[in-house]
Amino acid sequence: MMIQIQDSATYCYTAGxxxxxxxxxAVFIHGAQNDHSVWSLQSRYFAYHGHNVLAxxxxxxxxxxxxxxxxIEAMSAWLLDLFxxxxxxxxxxxxxxxxxxxxxxxxxxxxxxxAKIALLGNAYPMKVANALLAMARDDEAAAIDMxxxxxxxxxxxxxxxxxxxxxxxxxxxxxxxxxxxxxxLFYNDFSACNNYQQGEAAATVIHQHAIPTLFxxxxxxxxxxxxxxxxxxxxxxxAMVAEIxxxxxxMMTEQPDAVLKALIGFL
Numbered sequence: 001m002m003i004q005i006q007d008s009a010t011y012c013y014t015a016g017x018x019x020x021x022x023x024x025x026a027v028f029i030h031g032a033q034n035d036h037s038v039w040s041l042q043s044r045y046f047a048y049h050g051h052n053v054l055a056x057x058x059x060x061x062x063x064x065x066x067x068x069x070x071x072i073e074a075m076s077a078w079l080l081d082l083f084x085x086x087x088x089x090x091x092x093x094x095x096x097x098x099x100x101x102x103x104x105x106x107x108x109x110x111x112x113x114x115a116k117i118a119l120l121g122n123a124y125p126m127k128v129a130n131a132l133l134a135m136a137r138d139d140e141a142a143a144i145d146m147x148x149x150x151x152x153x154x155x156x157x158x159x160x161x162x163x164x165x166x167x168x169x170x171x172x173x174x175x176x177x178x179x180x181x182x183x184x185l186f187y188n189d190f191s192a193c194n195n196y197q198q199g200e201a202a203a204t205v206i207h208q209h210a211i212p213t214l215f216x217x218x219x220x221x222x223x224x225x226x227x228x229x230x231x232x233x234x235x236x237x238x239a240m241v242a243e244i245x246x247x248x249x250x251m252m253t254e255q256p257d258a259v260l261k262a263l264i265g266f267l
Contacts, residue, residue: 005082006059008066011036012082013055015047024115025091026267028055029079029099031121032189033144033174035062038096041256042263051267054091056082060181060188068181068188072098072196076105083113092116092267096252097224098193101126104232108202111209118266120216120259121249123228124199128190136187143186144174151249153220166253203235213239214266216259218247240266 001012001019013036026046028039036043036055047053058075060068069075079102083091092115095103100122107114136143148171177185206213213236217226226243233239242262247255 001054002063003082003085005085006066006078008059009064010059010066010082010085011057011063012086013037013039013043014053015044017047017053019052019086021087023050023052025052025054025088027079027088027091027093028053029093029095029102030056030058030061031097031099032193033061033147033177033186034096035173035177037062037173038250038252039094042094042252042260045260045264046267052088052091054082054086054088060183060185061177062180068183068185070188070192072101072105072192073198075102075192076109079106080110080113089113090115092118094118094120094263095122096120097122097249098126098189101193101196101199104199104202104206105196107209107211108198108205111205111211114211116212116214116267117206118214118216118263119229119232121218121221121224121251122215122232123224124196124232126193126196126224126228128194133187133190133194136190137184140178140184140186141175144171144178147186147223148174150222152254153246153248166250170250170253199232200235203232207236207238210238212266214262215239215241216244216251216262217241218244218249218251218255220245220247221249221251223249242266
């Protein structure tokens with residue numbers, strides 16, 4: 001689906017299903033230097049099991065045009081404009097990494113529009129090392145290689161499918177994002193994560209409005225370790241928690257079935 005949002009063309013993957021206002025909606029939000037394709041298995045399942053699905057490409061990412069937004073707050077405002085453009089009153093938000101912060105901020109500013117919230121690979125604060133920020137600014141190719149390596153476990157680099165390499169596919173996706181948008185996209189996304197400071201305020205709103213919340217964490221995640229979400233989990237004592245073994249930060253592709261199982265149990 002293509003739709004004009006904030007004067008730019010926006011792409012949302014719907015698994016070929018038309019929007020049906022009678023169905024609950026699930027919105028999938030990707031992380032830094034990624035696009036909707038990281039949600040391929042999970043989004044398609046829900047599209048064929050009673051949900052409107054929108055796996056979005058954020059501005060300047062994937063098939064969406066326009067300039068990449070520079071703050072989590074701006075990305076959240078854009079997402080709410082997308083809701084209005086499509087005609088969604090309320091949706092469940094499923095966000096990975098940077099996407100989890102966008103989901104948090106949306107719940108903070110518009111809790112009445114969030115049915116449930118699933119936070120995958122979350123950390124708060126989501127601080128990025130100064131050295132990595134500098135690398136993303138000065139040598140994006142090297143930053144892509146480093147982050148890609150840190151986002152996967154060695155044991156899951158190659159799957160049982162011949163010729164399918166998880167790290168290779170993830171690297172090519174991030175390289176493609178750079179080719180489509182050469183304006184320091186990785187540095188932009190990392191900076192937005194690093195600068196976001198509304199997580200605890202968002203948790204307070206989520207708790208006050210009793211918005212069902214799920215944390216999905218990977219035990220082998222070196223980008224957003226399990227302990228990095230401790231502050232938010234403490235502020236949301238009623239939240240569900242799913243921990244995935246033998247998995248790094250790129251959990252939707254490393255352990256797609258385990259992620260899907262967690263989301264099915266929640267949504």
